[in-house]
Amino acid sequence: MTTGGLVLTTTAAVGASVLAAGPAQAAVPQRAALVKAPAAAPGTAPGRAATAKQSRAAKQKTRAATAVKYAAKQIGDPYRYGGDGPGSWDCSGLAQGAWRKAGVKLPRTTQQIYKAVGKKVSWKGAVKGDLLFFYGGRSHVGVYAGHGYMIHAPNSGEKVKKIKLTRYYKRNFSGGVRPGL
Template identity: 50%
Template sequence: MLAAGAVLAPTALTVQAADAATLTVIPVAPPTAADTAAKTSWNARHKVGLTAVAVAREQIGKPYRYGGAGPAAFDCSGLVQYAYRKAGVSLPRTADAQHGHVKRHVKFTDFATGDLVYFYGDGHTGIVSKVDGGKVYMIHAAHTGTRIKQVLINGYYRGHFNGGVRPY
């Protein structure tokens, strides 16, 4: 007996040809435990990235300071390290060390909120804050004299793009 609201997964799909004379039965496998675990794993991991972005977003407007690791001022890698530490992930202090530390590399076309992006070799980093179609935005601490902000990774930054990683 099925519980109220339960849905049975189909075990076969019947396809009827256009001439209505041919029926084909194609077996459909129900979701496996691995499928369910992978989806659960992605959702749980992605929440970590979303938490890091929320922390980074709270820092918008604070000043850039070389060597700054927060909470009053940040440099680029200090912001990334701070946001991810608050989300429960330990990262090295510098951009190049962070890029080398995280083993899950991501192509620009596959970015998700919370991924880390690197520019100028590994001299600058930011946190992907929004993906809207082909547009990717990041929160970063750019350089002395600026404040933390969200920017579109446009032609300028794309021209200096060096890679991306997913630390969650």
């Protein structure tokens, strides 16, 4: 409809009528674009699951840093078979003690730890705080300190130390886990 140089148009936008006025030459019907929001899980707001996952990952990262820091403080302590600190450690006792300090309870032996922690990691996928297992039967464990280093209690007569992970360890790697998730 044209009145005095104006065109009046009626456009339906999502079930509602809209009356628009403008110059006669600019009268073009407008269409409403319908954008569907992503579906959320029942009982959650959109993005809430992703936020919870990020929160869990952030919490794990903080715990991992605490575990590595604690393990590093034990460097120089003597190895003792069955040692679970403080003051002397065996490999699984050190891993267990470090993660206990971070608020995560782990079983006592290397095999039990590997079996109990659900998140498995590869050699290349290891991040700070992961527990790396070596040899047949996963008989040795160390705390990955990042940048190719591990803190572990090697064996009788030695002390807790931080070492560079060489090809020897890569050849004897038998799995890894990420506690705290």
